[in-house]
Amino acid sequence: MGDTAAGLLQILALLVLLALVYVPLGDYLAAVLTPARHNRAERVTYRLIGVDPDGQQDARSYTLAVLGFSAVSIVVLFAILVGQAHLPYSRGLAGMPWDMALNTAVSFVTNTNWQSYAGESTLGYTAQMAGLAVQNFASAAVGIAVAGALIRGFLARRTGDLGNFWVDLTRVTYRVLVPLSVVFAVALIAGGVIQNFAPDHTLTTLAGGTQTLPGGPVASQEAIKELGTNGGGFFNANSAHPYENPNPVTNFLQIFSLLVIPVALTRTLGTMLGHRRQGHAVLAAMAVLWGAALALTTWAEVGTHGLAPQAAGAAMEGKETQFGTWASALFAVSTTGTSTGAINAQHDSLTAAGGGTVLVHMLLGEVSPGGTGSGLYGILVAAVLTTFVAGLMVGRTPELLGKKIGAREMTYVALYVLATPALVLLGLGVAMALKSTPDAMNNAGAHGLSEVFYAYASAANNNGSAFAGITVTSTFFQLTLALAMLAGRLAPIVLVLALAGSLAKAGPVPVTAGTLPTTTPLFVTLLVGVILLVTGLTFFPGLALGPIAEALS
Secondary structure (H helix, E strand, O other): OOHHHHHHHHHHHHHHHHHHHHHHHHHHHHHHOOOOOOOHHHHHHHHHHOOOOOOOOOHHHHHHHHHHHHHHHHHHHHHHHHOHHHOOOOOOOOOOOHHHHHHHHHHHHOOOOOOOOOHHHHOOHHHHHHHHHHHHHHHHHHHHHHHHHHHHHHHOOOOOOOOOHHHHHHHHHHHHHHHHHHHHHHHHHHHOOOOOOOOOEEEEOOOOOEEEEOOOOHHHHHHHHHHOOOOOOOOOOHHHOOOOOOOHHHHHHHHHHHHHHHHHHHHHHHHHHOOHHHHHHHHHHHHHHHHHHHHHHHHHHHOOOOHHHHHHOOOOOOEOOOOHHHHHHHHHHHHHHOOOOOOOEOHHHOOHHHHHHHHHHHHOOOOOOOOOOHHHHHHHHHHHHHHHHHHHHHOOOOEEOOEEOOHHHHHHHHHHHHHHHHHHHHHHHHHHHOOOHHHHOOOOHHHHHHHHHHHHHHHHOOOOOOOOOOOOOOHHHHHHHHHHHHHHHHHHHHHHHHHHHHHHHOOOOOOOOOOOOOOOHHHHHHHHHHHHHHHHHHHHHHHHHHHHHHHHO
């Protein structure tokens, strides 16, 4: 079988498998986000943290709960990383420097999982499991909880109630993330991913040198790393490491697992709203953006575009031979479209067109299909903006899902749209103005600019992948990227919950002949167009100086 046929069959198999689980998983998530009864483990948890599971929270209370939980999580994880030398199973490793520990704590709590360190030589098993893996669960659950709160905002009728954050967090973790992670971890172990507490082994290579091979509880972390769209690898090479991703079967499972929850959440949207076609319309918009990015990246990587690929006969630099260009492109597009950030190939070695495409894929706002929860609430905000633009064109007050969109709602939407681009462009501008930045860049010219651009785009969009040619271990990069990750996560969440609270206090608007249908191909086209237009107008100058200039050179 040729590479093209194998690549197309892999994409087809992925789509079929996602379609098979779409309805059951999406409906199950809707049931989890619609609390009726609480099981024993959940009731024990509520008693321990002093929460009334039947109590409701308005936007302010829900927001404060999210912010408070995130702040405590950062402090706890920071303490674990700095003090890991005093923990069991530390493998004799020292604690992280304070600036790297702060960057890493913020990174994992915000579902970014940006890593400026090599996991196998920096962290012990306790820090990996009790620190990073715990936040992989928690940060994913927070995203789904916020998405659920926004859906309840559309459903509420003059109440202001958005649910209970602590209930959402607990139920999503216990009923969705933990069971799915166990299943996927077992599947990965069966596929060859390691899971042990073995000490490091130093071996003699065929060339007569020495090589240290670390072990560790990799499969258990790998499962939630992908399912929670986290992306932080146990090893520095991430999913390009043979212990994390040993063969094409595990590679396929990882791509599927990082897509499955964000895709299924569109079904959850339709089920909770009682309007399944609305979920299908949102999924269609996500699919168009994901499919276009996949087509462009695959074309750029499979074809011999550029002088180096033409000379070599293929664009295989930075790619695993066993995966090839097709699977590498599929992984790169899926991981940048879901805020995962895991990699099975070095994005810095992608062709100019391929690297530029995955950069733009992040800059779309991580909505194709986006992270766990964050992708859904991100594209719903884009849908509000789309109805506003459509309303301007026909001279009507915009409406969406039975709610009138007024000045207050559009203020929240406008701030949401501006928040992440401001962080990306401000970080890029400040970094490029420093005299020390060229020393941190592995490449000069357009590609060097792309490395810095990619770093701040990845941080502010909570993706976590990198053009790894740039060295970001200086205090400046540690702190500014941490700030971009923190603000890029919490500012949109605050604005989404404010929007949800405003919608929840509003009454329903009856559907009339003048109401814009939001389940038609026309609306999907408008939604995709608005997302592309906002991204293009915001980032085109930077893209022109970076990947576009490199592709044309």
